[in-house]
């Protein structure tokens with residue numbers, strides 16, 4: 086029987102687990118967080134743009150007849166509480182999910198990255214997984230097939246120009262928040278403060294709307310919103326079929342246009358350096374000439390990319406531009422831009438790697454492309470379990 090290791094119990098890792106269970110495969114799911122849906126819970130206060138009807142796969146709906154349906158937009162917390170937790174509890178997945186267990190690295194027994202290049206004999210050696218258990222101890226597990234569904238949310242991008250650290254960025258780590266926080270539940274942290282917000286995607290747009298609302302009750306709250314694009318379009322989609330997304334885009338554009346005194350947009354700006362002055366952070370921004378702003382906190386919402394150090398010793402062909410697995414990345418680059426709802430799955434061949442039996446699925450498979458949607462992941466799981474598992478483990 087093929088031993089399958091599934092890395093990550095997010096929506097797509099659990100989807101893969103269900104597919105494995107239905108094929109009576111031998112599988113284990115490793116989840117770094119203490120609960121399933123660790124990343125989803127990190128953005129638990131945010132509502133999805135897609136309704137329940139589009140957030141539950143046909144496979145899960147059949148296995149979990151009470152799964153939510155309809156037009157309501159769940160928050161991340163609801164997605165975890167009402168879908169992922171009940172799914173993890175079904176008898177087929179019982180005892181298969183190791184919570185609090187992080188996979189630190191994956192290699193091939195007896196082979197380094199540069200050995201047996203493109204040689205199918207690599208598949209005759211099992212994968213070795215270095216794991217860290219909840220009690221802090223480490224150990225090695227083995228598998229014939231590895232599905233890496235560890236997502237991107239745990240690896241936020243850095244603040245500085247060119248995607249590298251700004252000068253002194255590491256020294257201010259404790260005052261930089263890199264995840265969209267539940268602002269309303271942390272008033273002491275944000276009220277009456279001056280905040281540098283970076284990024285122009287949906288997370289930054291959500292943050293600026295929440296901070297502007299916050300500023301109405303907490304005068305003195307100021308947001309300096311630095312975005313790299315000189316003329317940001319906020320990712321607006323013509324005749325957007327997702328009303329929540331459309332209204333977020335338009336609210337963010339209004340704030341960028343001066344609708345709130347609390348928000349100052351700095352378009353075409355990058356972050357150069359951070360320095361301390363008393364209890365303030367002096368941020369050097371650059372748009373042509375450098376200039377300084379004095380802030381209390383930094384909210385760096387610049388997207389993320391999956392952890393590729395995890396498979397450093399495997400023969401994974403990564404795209405030099407997006408860091409996604411090459412075949413899928415080139416298919417995605419061919420259709421870059423537009424609405425994520427218009428992106429369709431690209432077929433099993435795009436999921437194949439030079440490393441036999443190693444598959445990157447879910448949000449991580451999209452590299453730096455942020456257009457991943459759950460339904461793409463369900464199809465990826467179909468593709469892998471349709472034909473690739475046997476080929477990979479051979």
Ligand SMILES: Cc1cc2nc3c(=O)[nH]c(=O)nc-3n(C[C@H](O)[C@H](O)[C@H](O)COP(=O)(O)OP(=O)(O)OC[C@H]3O[C@@H](n4cnc5c(N)ncnc54)[C@H](O)[C@@H]3O)c2cc1C
Nearest residue numbers: 093095096097117123124133134135188236447448458459
């Ligand atoms: C704010 C936000 C809103 C979104 N809204 C939508 C939407 O409306 N509709 C939609 O279709 N998509 C949406 N997405 C995109 C996407 O569907 C989600 O990101 C989804 O959670 C991706 O699922 P995943 O299983 O690939 O990865 P994740 O949900 O990121 O799960 C990865 C899991 O792996 C675990 N993990 C990480 N590293 C390790 C390790 N080394 N070892 C073990 N476990 C590890 C993490 O703890 C996590 O639980 C949204 C994304 C975000 C961030």
